[in-house]
Amino acid sequence: MTYAPPPGPPGRPGQRGQGRTGRPRSAEADRAILGATREALVELGWGKLTLSDVAARAGVAKTTLYRRWAGKSELVVDAVAALFDEHLDLPDLGSLQADIQGVVLRFAALLERPETKTALMAVVAESTRDDALRARIRSAIVDRQKQLVLIGRERAQERGELPYEESPAAAARHADLIFDVIAGAVVHRALVSAEPVDEAWTRSFADLLVGGLAGRPV
Amino acid sequence: MTYAPPPGPPGRPGQRGQGRTGRPRSAEADRAILGATREALVELGWGKLTLSDVAARAGVAKTTLYRRWAGKSELVVDAVAALFDEHLDLPDLGSLQADIQGVVLRFAALLERPETKTALMAVVAESTRDDALRARIRSAIVDRQKQLVLIGRERAQERGELPYEESPAAAARHADLIFDVIAGAVVHRALVSAEPVDEAWTRSFADLLVGGLAGRPV
DNA sequence: CTCTTACGCTACGCCTCGTAGCGTAACTGC
């Protein structure tokens, strides 16, 4: 747990021919390891996942894992982060209400996958005592998802559905708030309440977010 | 992990003189174990917490732990659940807005404690693969907190701030939604974004929840 | 005083962790 991968950002194979000498890291091994990690997560879950097992599945020596990642948490973050990169665009559905529903359903679809379900919570739990890990999660997963909120809000402002903020600072605070509300609600619904994030729930949630408790037609 | 504590609800000492024969479980040992668990959580976090260590802190044999709890997750749920029982009333602050802020600040205060921070997320993560554990979390923690939402909503309806629901089913769905939004947002803010749930944020959140995105004065 | 259950203690086999050491493979610069 004390080893930090020496060259470049961890998980990325050393750049070829960039002045770096010696045998380069195998990019294929990287893919195999991250894939094996996701596979093991599905079958075993976070608790019973062992690095020995991942190494065996990937057809790689256990020592190679430790040469690249400091521990289980770091490996799993990278393995799961790749999944969150799939849908980072937000199709314009014509209204704020529809855009919210779209982003919620997409996010929920990610959380439904067995490899993300367990992994995300476990890694977040671990990050409460590990600042470096939390930073890694933010840059690899959270901040990218937050981007979707910024896009959707900007569109709504152009449509005239939302007012423009007075100051950049207030805008940032507001965006953070909305992100916490959306992401938090979906995660809580899916993982704590363990109820489906389906069409009906998503519509109710978007209604609530747009209109609030007070402005509710019932 | 295959052992289920035989008599009565786990974690509670056998009722004295209730037809049960033999030596009763020590209630004092129970307190010592749960206390030691919380203490160990603060110092070590979920990942490095070991049952051997807890037993040593509690001045109890390791075997006693396994006689009462099936594993680490179950023990930690009980240890943390006791903390959530402290504030289960909701003082009437005069308005829906104020009541929301009150419940958010209380919930946040619980999450600020180092023993709950890590433990809650870790246990939820584990529960995604263990239905019995999830049920235990619900009854010991989640459902009790949800009660606060029901109380606050009822008050708001009596004040005329919120309309009454048409059907009991719709009311239940709506309450579940609100609970997921509040609890999810606070947890996400505190643990994922790792930003303080302070007075300012709480006010913004309550504004958003009551008035919605659209009805925002800015 | 017997029956029943809980407790403390010791010991154990199994597994995972994370590291060290070694010989070999791959790629770079001369």
Add this chain to the structure above:
DNA sequence: GCAGTTACGCTACGAGGCGTAGCGTAAGAG
């Protein structure tokens, strides 16, 4: 080609946690 450098696979290892078994003893019920 050859030396230098880095990554890899393999084996082995000590440390430590897990969960259980067995035993003798303590604490209540009838």
